[in-house]
């Protein structure tokens with residue numbers, strides 16, 4: 132009989148079954164973020180980010196080592212990325228917000244990889260021109276968050292191939308087909324672009340070390356489905372003379388419909404940063420909530436924020452203040468507030484936030500060249 136573990140599949144290219152995070156952490160050989168580690172975060176950063184306080188980032192690899200090195204005077208650099216299969220949504224913003232906090236607090240370099248190559252080889256419907264278009268559009272969202280241009284390096288795979296390729300083949304030489312087949316669930320019908328790609332995703336985790344000519348620890352905040360790439364990379368990189376990158380895992384971000392996660396290729400699953408106010412309103416009005424069958428029942432029994440996509444949007448982006456979020460939760464659970472009112476609050480906050488973001492996003496069009504990695 133298949134166990135739960137067998138039915139739960141979490142790879143960068145497939146997420147299936149009921150997600151049990153404790154099991155996943157064990158299966159992947161990672162570690163839960165515990166109170167002691169949170170203390171070290173707080174001590175060094177001066178404050179604990181709400182995404183850490185709320186357990187959105189919940190698991191890690193080697194962060195104790197990162198803090199040990201930091202205490203010895205050897206700070207880290209940051210790396211993460213995004214597969215440009217469409218416009219940026221709230222889930223991606225969560226990652227940007229957290230990385231921005233890390234850069235602000237630790238004043239470290241940040242490499243951001245836009246994988247137009249990956250999304251091209253994985254999606255038969257998309258042309259390379261389209262994935263490259265979205266790479267540049269997604270870059271605007273990152274820049275709009277206020278990252279520091281002199282410390283932030285945006286990599287677009289198809290455009291920075293000259294810098295990445297000599298490092299990627301050094302990685303690729305150490306990875307067998309049987310490893311990627313087992314790690315990503317590939318079969319004989321996957322194309323060889325897909326098989327090779329993981330070596331490209333490994334490269335930014337050593338790129339800063341290569342550029343400065345000494346080994347620098349790397350910290351990668353990511354959603355846990357991306358872990359597979361770095362399980363492979365962490366095995367290989369020490370064999371070619373580099374540190375394995377440390378990882379901070381976040382949970383999946385629930386989509387606006389029941390049971391799904393936010394997906395850039397499904398416009399109804401999330402609010403996107405380019406959505407105009409009318410679309411934001413429509414999507415949030417139609418969103419799945421933890422409400423009851425009718426108002427009377429909900430007044431009596433209360434709603435359930437644990438399964439509510441509106442509550443998730445507050446938690447992730449629109450309500451960083453714990454006291455405000457606590458009040459929403461209390462009013463929901465007690466039945467004092469119904470979903471209509473709650474959605475109204477969310478629509479107002481989202482519209483205000485995204486209207487500002489959209490202005491900064493347009494201003495970013497002139498700044499993109501300042502942020503693109505300068506090839507050596």
Ligand code: TRP
Nearest residue numbers: 211212213214244246332353357
């Ligand atoms: N493969 C990722 C995606 O599809 C993009 C990516 C590249 C990434 N490098 C990364 C994500 C590092 C997290 C961390 O979204």
